[in-house]
Structures are given as C-alpha cells and as structure tokens.
Amino acid sequence: MDEVIERAVLRVIESMHENFGEQITVDDMARTAMFSKFHFSRVFQRVTGLSPGRFLSAVRLREAKRLLASTSLSITNISHQVGYSSVGTFSSRFTYSVGLPPSKYRRHMSVTAQLLTAGGQHPPGTVTTTLHGEIVSPLPDRPVFAGLFPDQILEGRPVSYTLLDRPGPYVLENVPEGRWHLIAQSVAAGRDNAIHYPPGGDEALCIARHGPVTVEAGGAPQRADVRLKPMRPLDPPVLLALRDLLAARVPPGTPV
Numbered sequence: 050m051d052e053v054i055e056r057a058v059l060r061v062i063e064s065m066h067e068n069f070g071e072q073i074t075v076d077d078m079a080r081t082a083m084f085s086k087f088h089f090s091r092v093f094q095r096v097t098g099l100s101p102g103r104f105l106s107a108v109r110l111r112e113a114k115r116l117l118a119s120t121s122l123s124i125t126n127i128s129h130q131v132g133y134s135s136v137g138t139f140s141s142r143f144t145y146s147v148g149l150p151p152s153k154y155r156r157h158m159s160v161t162a163q164l165l166t167a168g169g170q171h172p173p174g175t176v177t178t179t180l181h182g183e184i185v186s187p188l189p190d191r192p193v194f195a196g197l198f199p200d201q202i203l204e205g206r207p208v209s210y211t212l213l214d215r216p217g218p219y220v221l222e223n224v225p226e227g228r229w230h231l232i233a234q235s236v237a238a239g240r241d242n243a244i245h246y247p248p249g250g251d252e253a254l255c256i257a258r259h260g261p262v263t264v265e266a267g268g269a270p271q272r273a274d275v276r277l278k279p280m281r282p283l284d285p286p287v288l289l290a291l292r293d294l295l296a297a298r299v300p301p302g303t304p305v
Contacts (some may be wrong), residue, residue, distance in 0.1 A: 055283065057082040057089075058096045062282055065108045070132045075101055098201030098258065099285050107202060110146050111286035113139070117155045124151045146204035146288040159293035165196075165210055177223040179270040180209070180231070180262065186216035186277035188235050188255055192298030193277070194291050195219050197229035201258050204288035214298050216277070230260035231273050234287060236295055256280050256287070 061078045078101050079089035093101045109131040116127045128139035144150045148160035184193055193216055196207030208229060209221040216235070235255045257275035264271070280287075 054092050055096060057084060058093055059282055061089075061093065061101065062097075062104070062108075065105050069105070069109045069112055070130050072132065073105060097283055097285060103200075103202070104285055106142065107146070107204070107286045107288060109133070110143055110204075110288055113143060113151070114147065114154065114288070114290070117151055118158060127151070147290050148206065149290060154290060157293075159290050162294060165206055165294075175225050176266040177225050178264055178268050180221040180224050180264075180273060181270060182219060182272045182274040184213065184216045184219055184233050184257070184275055184277065186235050186255055187279070188216075188277070190215055191235045191255075192295045193219075193233055193235045194295060195221065195231065195233040195275075197221060197224060197262070198232055199227075199229065201230050201232070201260070202285040202288065203232045203234060203256075206289075212294055212298055224264050226264050226266040228261040228263050230258060231262060231275060232259075233257045233275050233277060234291070235277055254280060256284055258284075 061081050064078070064081050065073065075090060076086055078093075079086040082089045082093075084092065090101060093099075093104070097104055099107070113127050113131045116122055116130065117124075120127075122130070124140070125136050128136045131139070133139035133142075140151055143154070147154055148164055149157065180197065184195060186193060193213040194210065195213070196203075196210030198205065198207055208227070209224045211219050211221055213219060219233075221231075233256065255277040257277045259273050259275045262271060262273055
C-alpha cells in the first residue's frame, strides 16, 4: 500500500513541476492522486513532510531561482510565470525562503554567513542548549551544511547552523526552546574540485531530515545522528541559497 501511496504522490509532484504556473488547487491534486481530498492531504504530508500547498510553493520558488540564474527575464515576468499574480507577494516569499531578494539572488546566488548568523541571534536572556551528533554521507570529501529549521524544508534562516568541511561530528550551539527539524545537505564537486550546481544555483545532491527535536529551556544537550541520502523527487526542493558558503569549504586539492 505504501508503494501505491508513493506513486500517487509522485504523480502529483510531477504535475506540480509541469503546471507550476497554473492555479492548482488541492482538489486538482487529489484528483491526480485518485484519492479523496482529505485522505490525499494526510498522505501527502506523511510522505513528503509538507502540505501539498507548501510543496507547490517550494516548486514554484525553485523554478524562480532557476529562471533568475539562467535567464534575463524581468522579476515581474518570472513571478507571473511561476504562478504569482502579485509581484510583492512573490518577492516577500522568495526573500524569506531563499534568504535574498530576487534581484540580489540574481547577482550573488548565495547568502552570506553574516545573514545566516543574524537569523540565529536570540533575545537577551533566552535559555539555549546544544545539539550534537554524527553526519554520515555517501560523499565523504564534500562539505556539509547542517541547521535547525521550524519545518521539514530547507528554507529561511536556521535557528542554529554549522558548516563542515566533510561529514563527521557536528555541534549546533545556542539552540533555543522549541520544536525543530534538523536538515543536513551536501553537494558534489566536479573534476576541477569546484562545486558544480544545476541551472538555478545550489540544489543539494544529498540530504537528510530528522525531527522534530523538542528542546526544553535549560535542557541537557541532545544527540541526533543523520545519514545523508541522494535527493528523491519526494524530497521538498532546497530553497535556502547556500552556494558560496559550501563552495568555500572545499579544501584545495581535495580528490574527486
């Protein structure tokens, strides 16, 4: 039965990629999956970690990243192509998810460490703890990003993050009280040892999601081990632009 459900969800995700510029409703998706509307929404969330609407939004923003990086289309044109009737709404959602406004993403295609660190600052007096563990990856010499996010998608600023030169032990410090999802990603390098990305910038080739991790104020440090796996169509698109941060972690002369 799980295979049947996954195939149904994949049909919907394929339809999203083919029709992201259209006004797709949950009813439309449920018909594609051949499930009732309410059953479909439950199983889609179970399989992907996101609601159907949230996943569709991620598909649209991922396509917007590609168009910004690979075409000279105006931001207004791109926003309409990916299904937004309001450029203002598109720009605000893009900025939140990717970490940069569309115009800056087109120029730089990556957030800076300063921007991510600003997202991890907590009000004075916030009680925090530490999350640590081991990251295992099929790409043993590639840099790894690991961060804590409110949901099961790599978007927006993490509450805490780290960058590793390669898989191994990690520590996330100053983790505030709450329920967080640990997401780790890695990318591959080409023959020149530079990190190579598909059009649009910084898609992860391997990813891991773990959680939710419940952090209590003043709680003891927690451990979470994760294993990176190649991304599948069922995984939500990576939206946070980490291109330069990961590229900077590739040591000179690293073997491919």
